[in-house]
Amino acid sequence: MSLEQSSYQSLIKLQQVCLKQNIPIASYRLPLQQDITTLVQYQSSPVRIDFTTRASQEQGFVIAPFVETDACSTYILNPDFIFHDDAVDSAAIELLSKHSGYQNVEKRSVKDIITTTREDFIRQVNDAKEAMQAGEFHKVVLSKVRVENLNEDFDASTFFLQLCNTYPHAFVYLVQLPEAGCWIGATPEPLLVVEEGKVKTVSLAGTQIASDAEVDSYVWSSKELEEQGIVTGFVEKTLQSLNINKFSKNGPSNYKAANLIHLRTSFEFESEDLGDRLGDFIKALHPTPSVGGLPKDAARKFILGHESYHRSYYTGFLGPVNIEHKSNIFVNLRCLQLFQKQFVLYSGAGITTSSIAEREWEETDNKMMTMMNVMNRTI
Numbered sequence: 001m002s003l004e005q006s007s008y009q010s011l012i013k014l015q016q017v018c019l020k021q022n023i024p025i026a027s028y029r030l031p032l033q034q035d036i037t038t039l040v041q042y043q044s045s046p047v048r049i050d051f052t053t054r055a056s057q058e059q060g061f062v063i064a065p066f067v068e069t070d071a072c073s074t075y076i077l078n079p080d081f082i083f084h085d086d087a088v089d090s091a092a093i094e095l096l097s098k099h100s101g102y103q104n105v106e107k108r109s110v111k112d113i114i115t116t117t118r119e120d121f122i123r124q125v126n127d128a129k130e131a132m133q134a135g136e137f138h139k140v141v142l143s144k145v146r147v148e149n150l151n152e153d154f155d156a157s158t159f160f161l162q163l164c165n166t167y168p169h170a171f172v173y174l175v176q177l178p179e180a181g182c183w184i185g186a187t188p189e190p191l192l193v194v195e196e197g198k199v200k201t202v203s204l205a206g207t208q209i210a211s212d213a214e215v216d217s218y219v220w221s222s223k224e225l226e227e228q229g230i231v232t233g234f235v236e237k238t239l240q241s242l243n244i245n246k247f248s249k250n251g252p253s254n255y256k257a258a259n260l261i262h263l264r265t266s267f268e269f270e271s272e273d274l275g276d277r278l279g280d281f282i283k284a285l286h287p288t289p290s291v292g293g294l295p296k297d298a299a300r301k302f303i304l305g306h307e308s309y310h311r312s313y314y315t316g317f318l319g320p321v322n323i324e325h326k327s328n329i330f331v332n333l334r335c336l337q338l339f340q341k342q343f344v345l346y347s348g349a350g351i352t353t354s355s356i357a358e359r360e361w362e363e364t365d366n367k368m369m370t371m372m373n374v375m376n377r378t379i
Contacts, residue, residue: 039079055279116144140293143348185335188257
């Protein structure tokens, strides 16, 4: 069932007002759901938090970077309003349209981000293979950025609804925080889902272009199977390190996400086994080998020393926490960052010793098409 733009005129107006006034807002649609939830904070500013120590106590929408820095931190949007679908109070829209308290917050500049060249990316992949052959780490995820000009008629709200229609299996979101900027995405990878007494997480690795073939018919190379095994082993060890030993494991199996096919293994256990250790679990998982590498510290050090840009909130995590007795935290993949006249695309690929640099470049191009396929239809 598609979401018709004509049925969301109040939501669109709300989003447009908040984006224009720089008011903190987060709209999201969970995978395989119809309901769009929108959180708005206007009476105070989102606060910078240590989410790993406060996760169980917080309620709102969290956004966290790949790596914490003074200039790029974890924030929580604590909502003053919670709206569902198009049930948006017109009085609230009128109130917010007159609210100018966030307009003086200094905005990030796209001038700080330069498109990654093919030559630079291939060199980074080959440097990573050399480091792995020298025993520095087992896997690393390298990423790139591309800066594009926005069509002058681009509307973020329309784009968000089109993402919801195009990618029903993804977590689709539009979030703006004055301190973090404006991000839109359709990510396939849950970091942690807590609902109905269960906790769920996944390992996701391996990528192929989707065709008309049956999802189960795709065959994987030894490199892709190795990559999936690394991520799955990491999740299992993380669970065991937290004394969570009674969990179900399903996979690996083929999983279609947008224009791509991935290998995916799912994990599930009782939420009472996690207790109030939500933050501990996230700290142990993030960044997973699917976005960083393994061992975590060595891979992260390589990334920070070789990538020519700061990832910011790409490959961080985000999502609603303790909203209506559920938490749905996702890895921030298949996303873009909006600026006034431009947008920035992000994508990455897992590198092992058997990686071929040119193919990894092509994979990152294919992942960018998740956003571009819809952007090209948005005017």
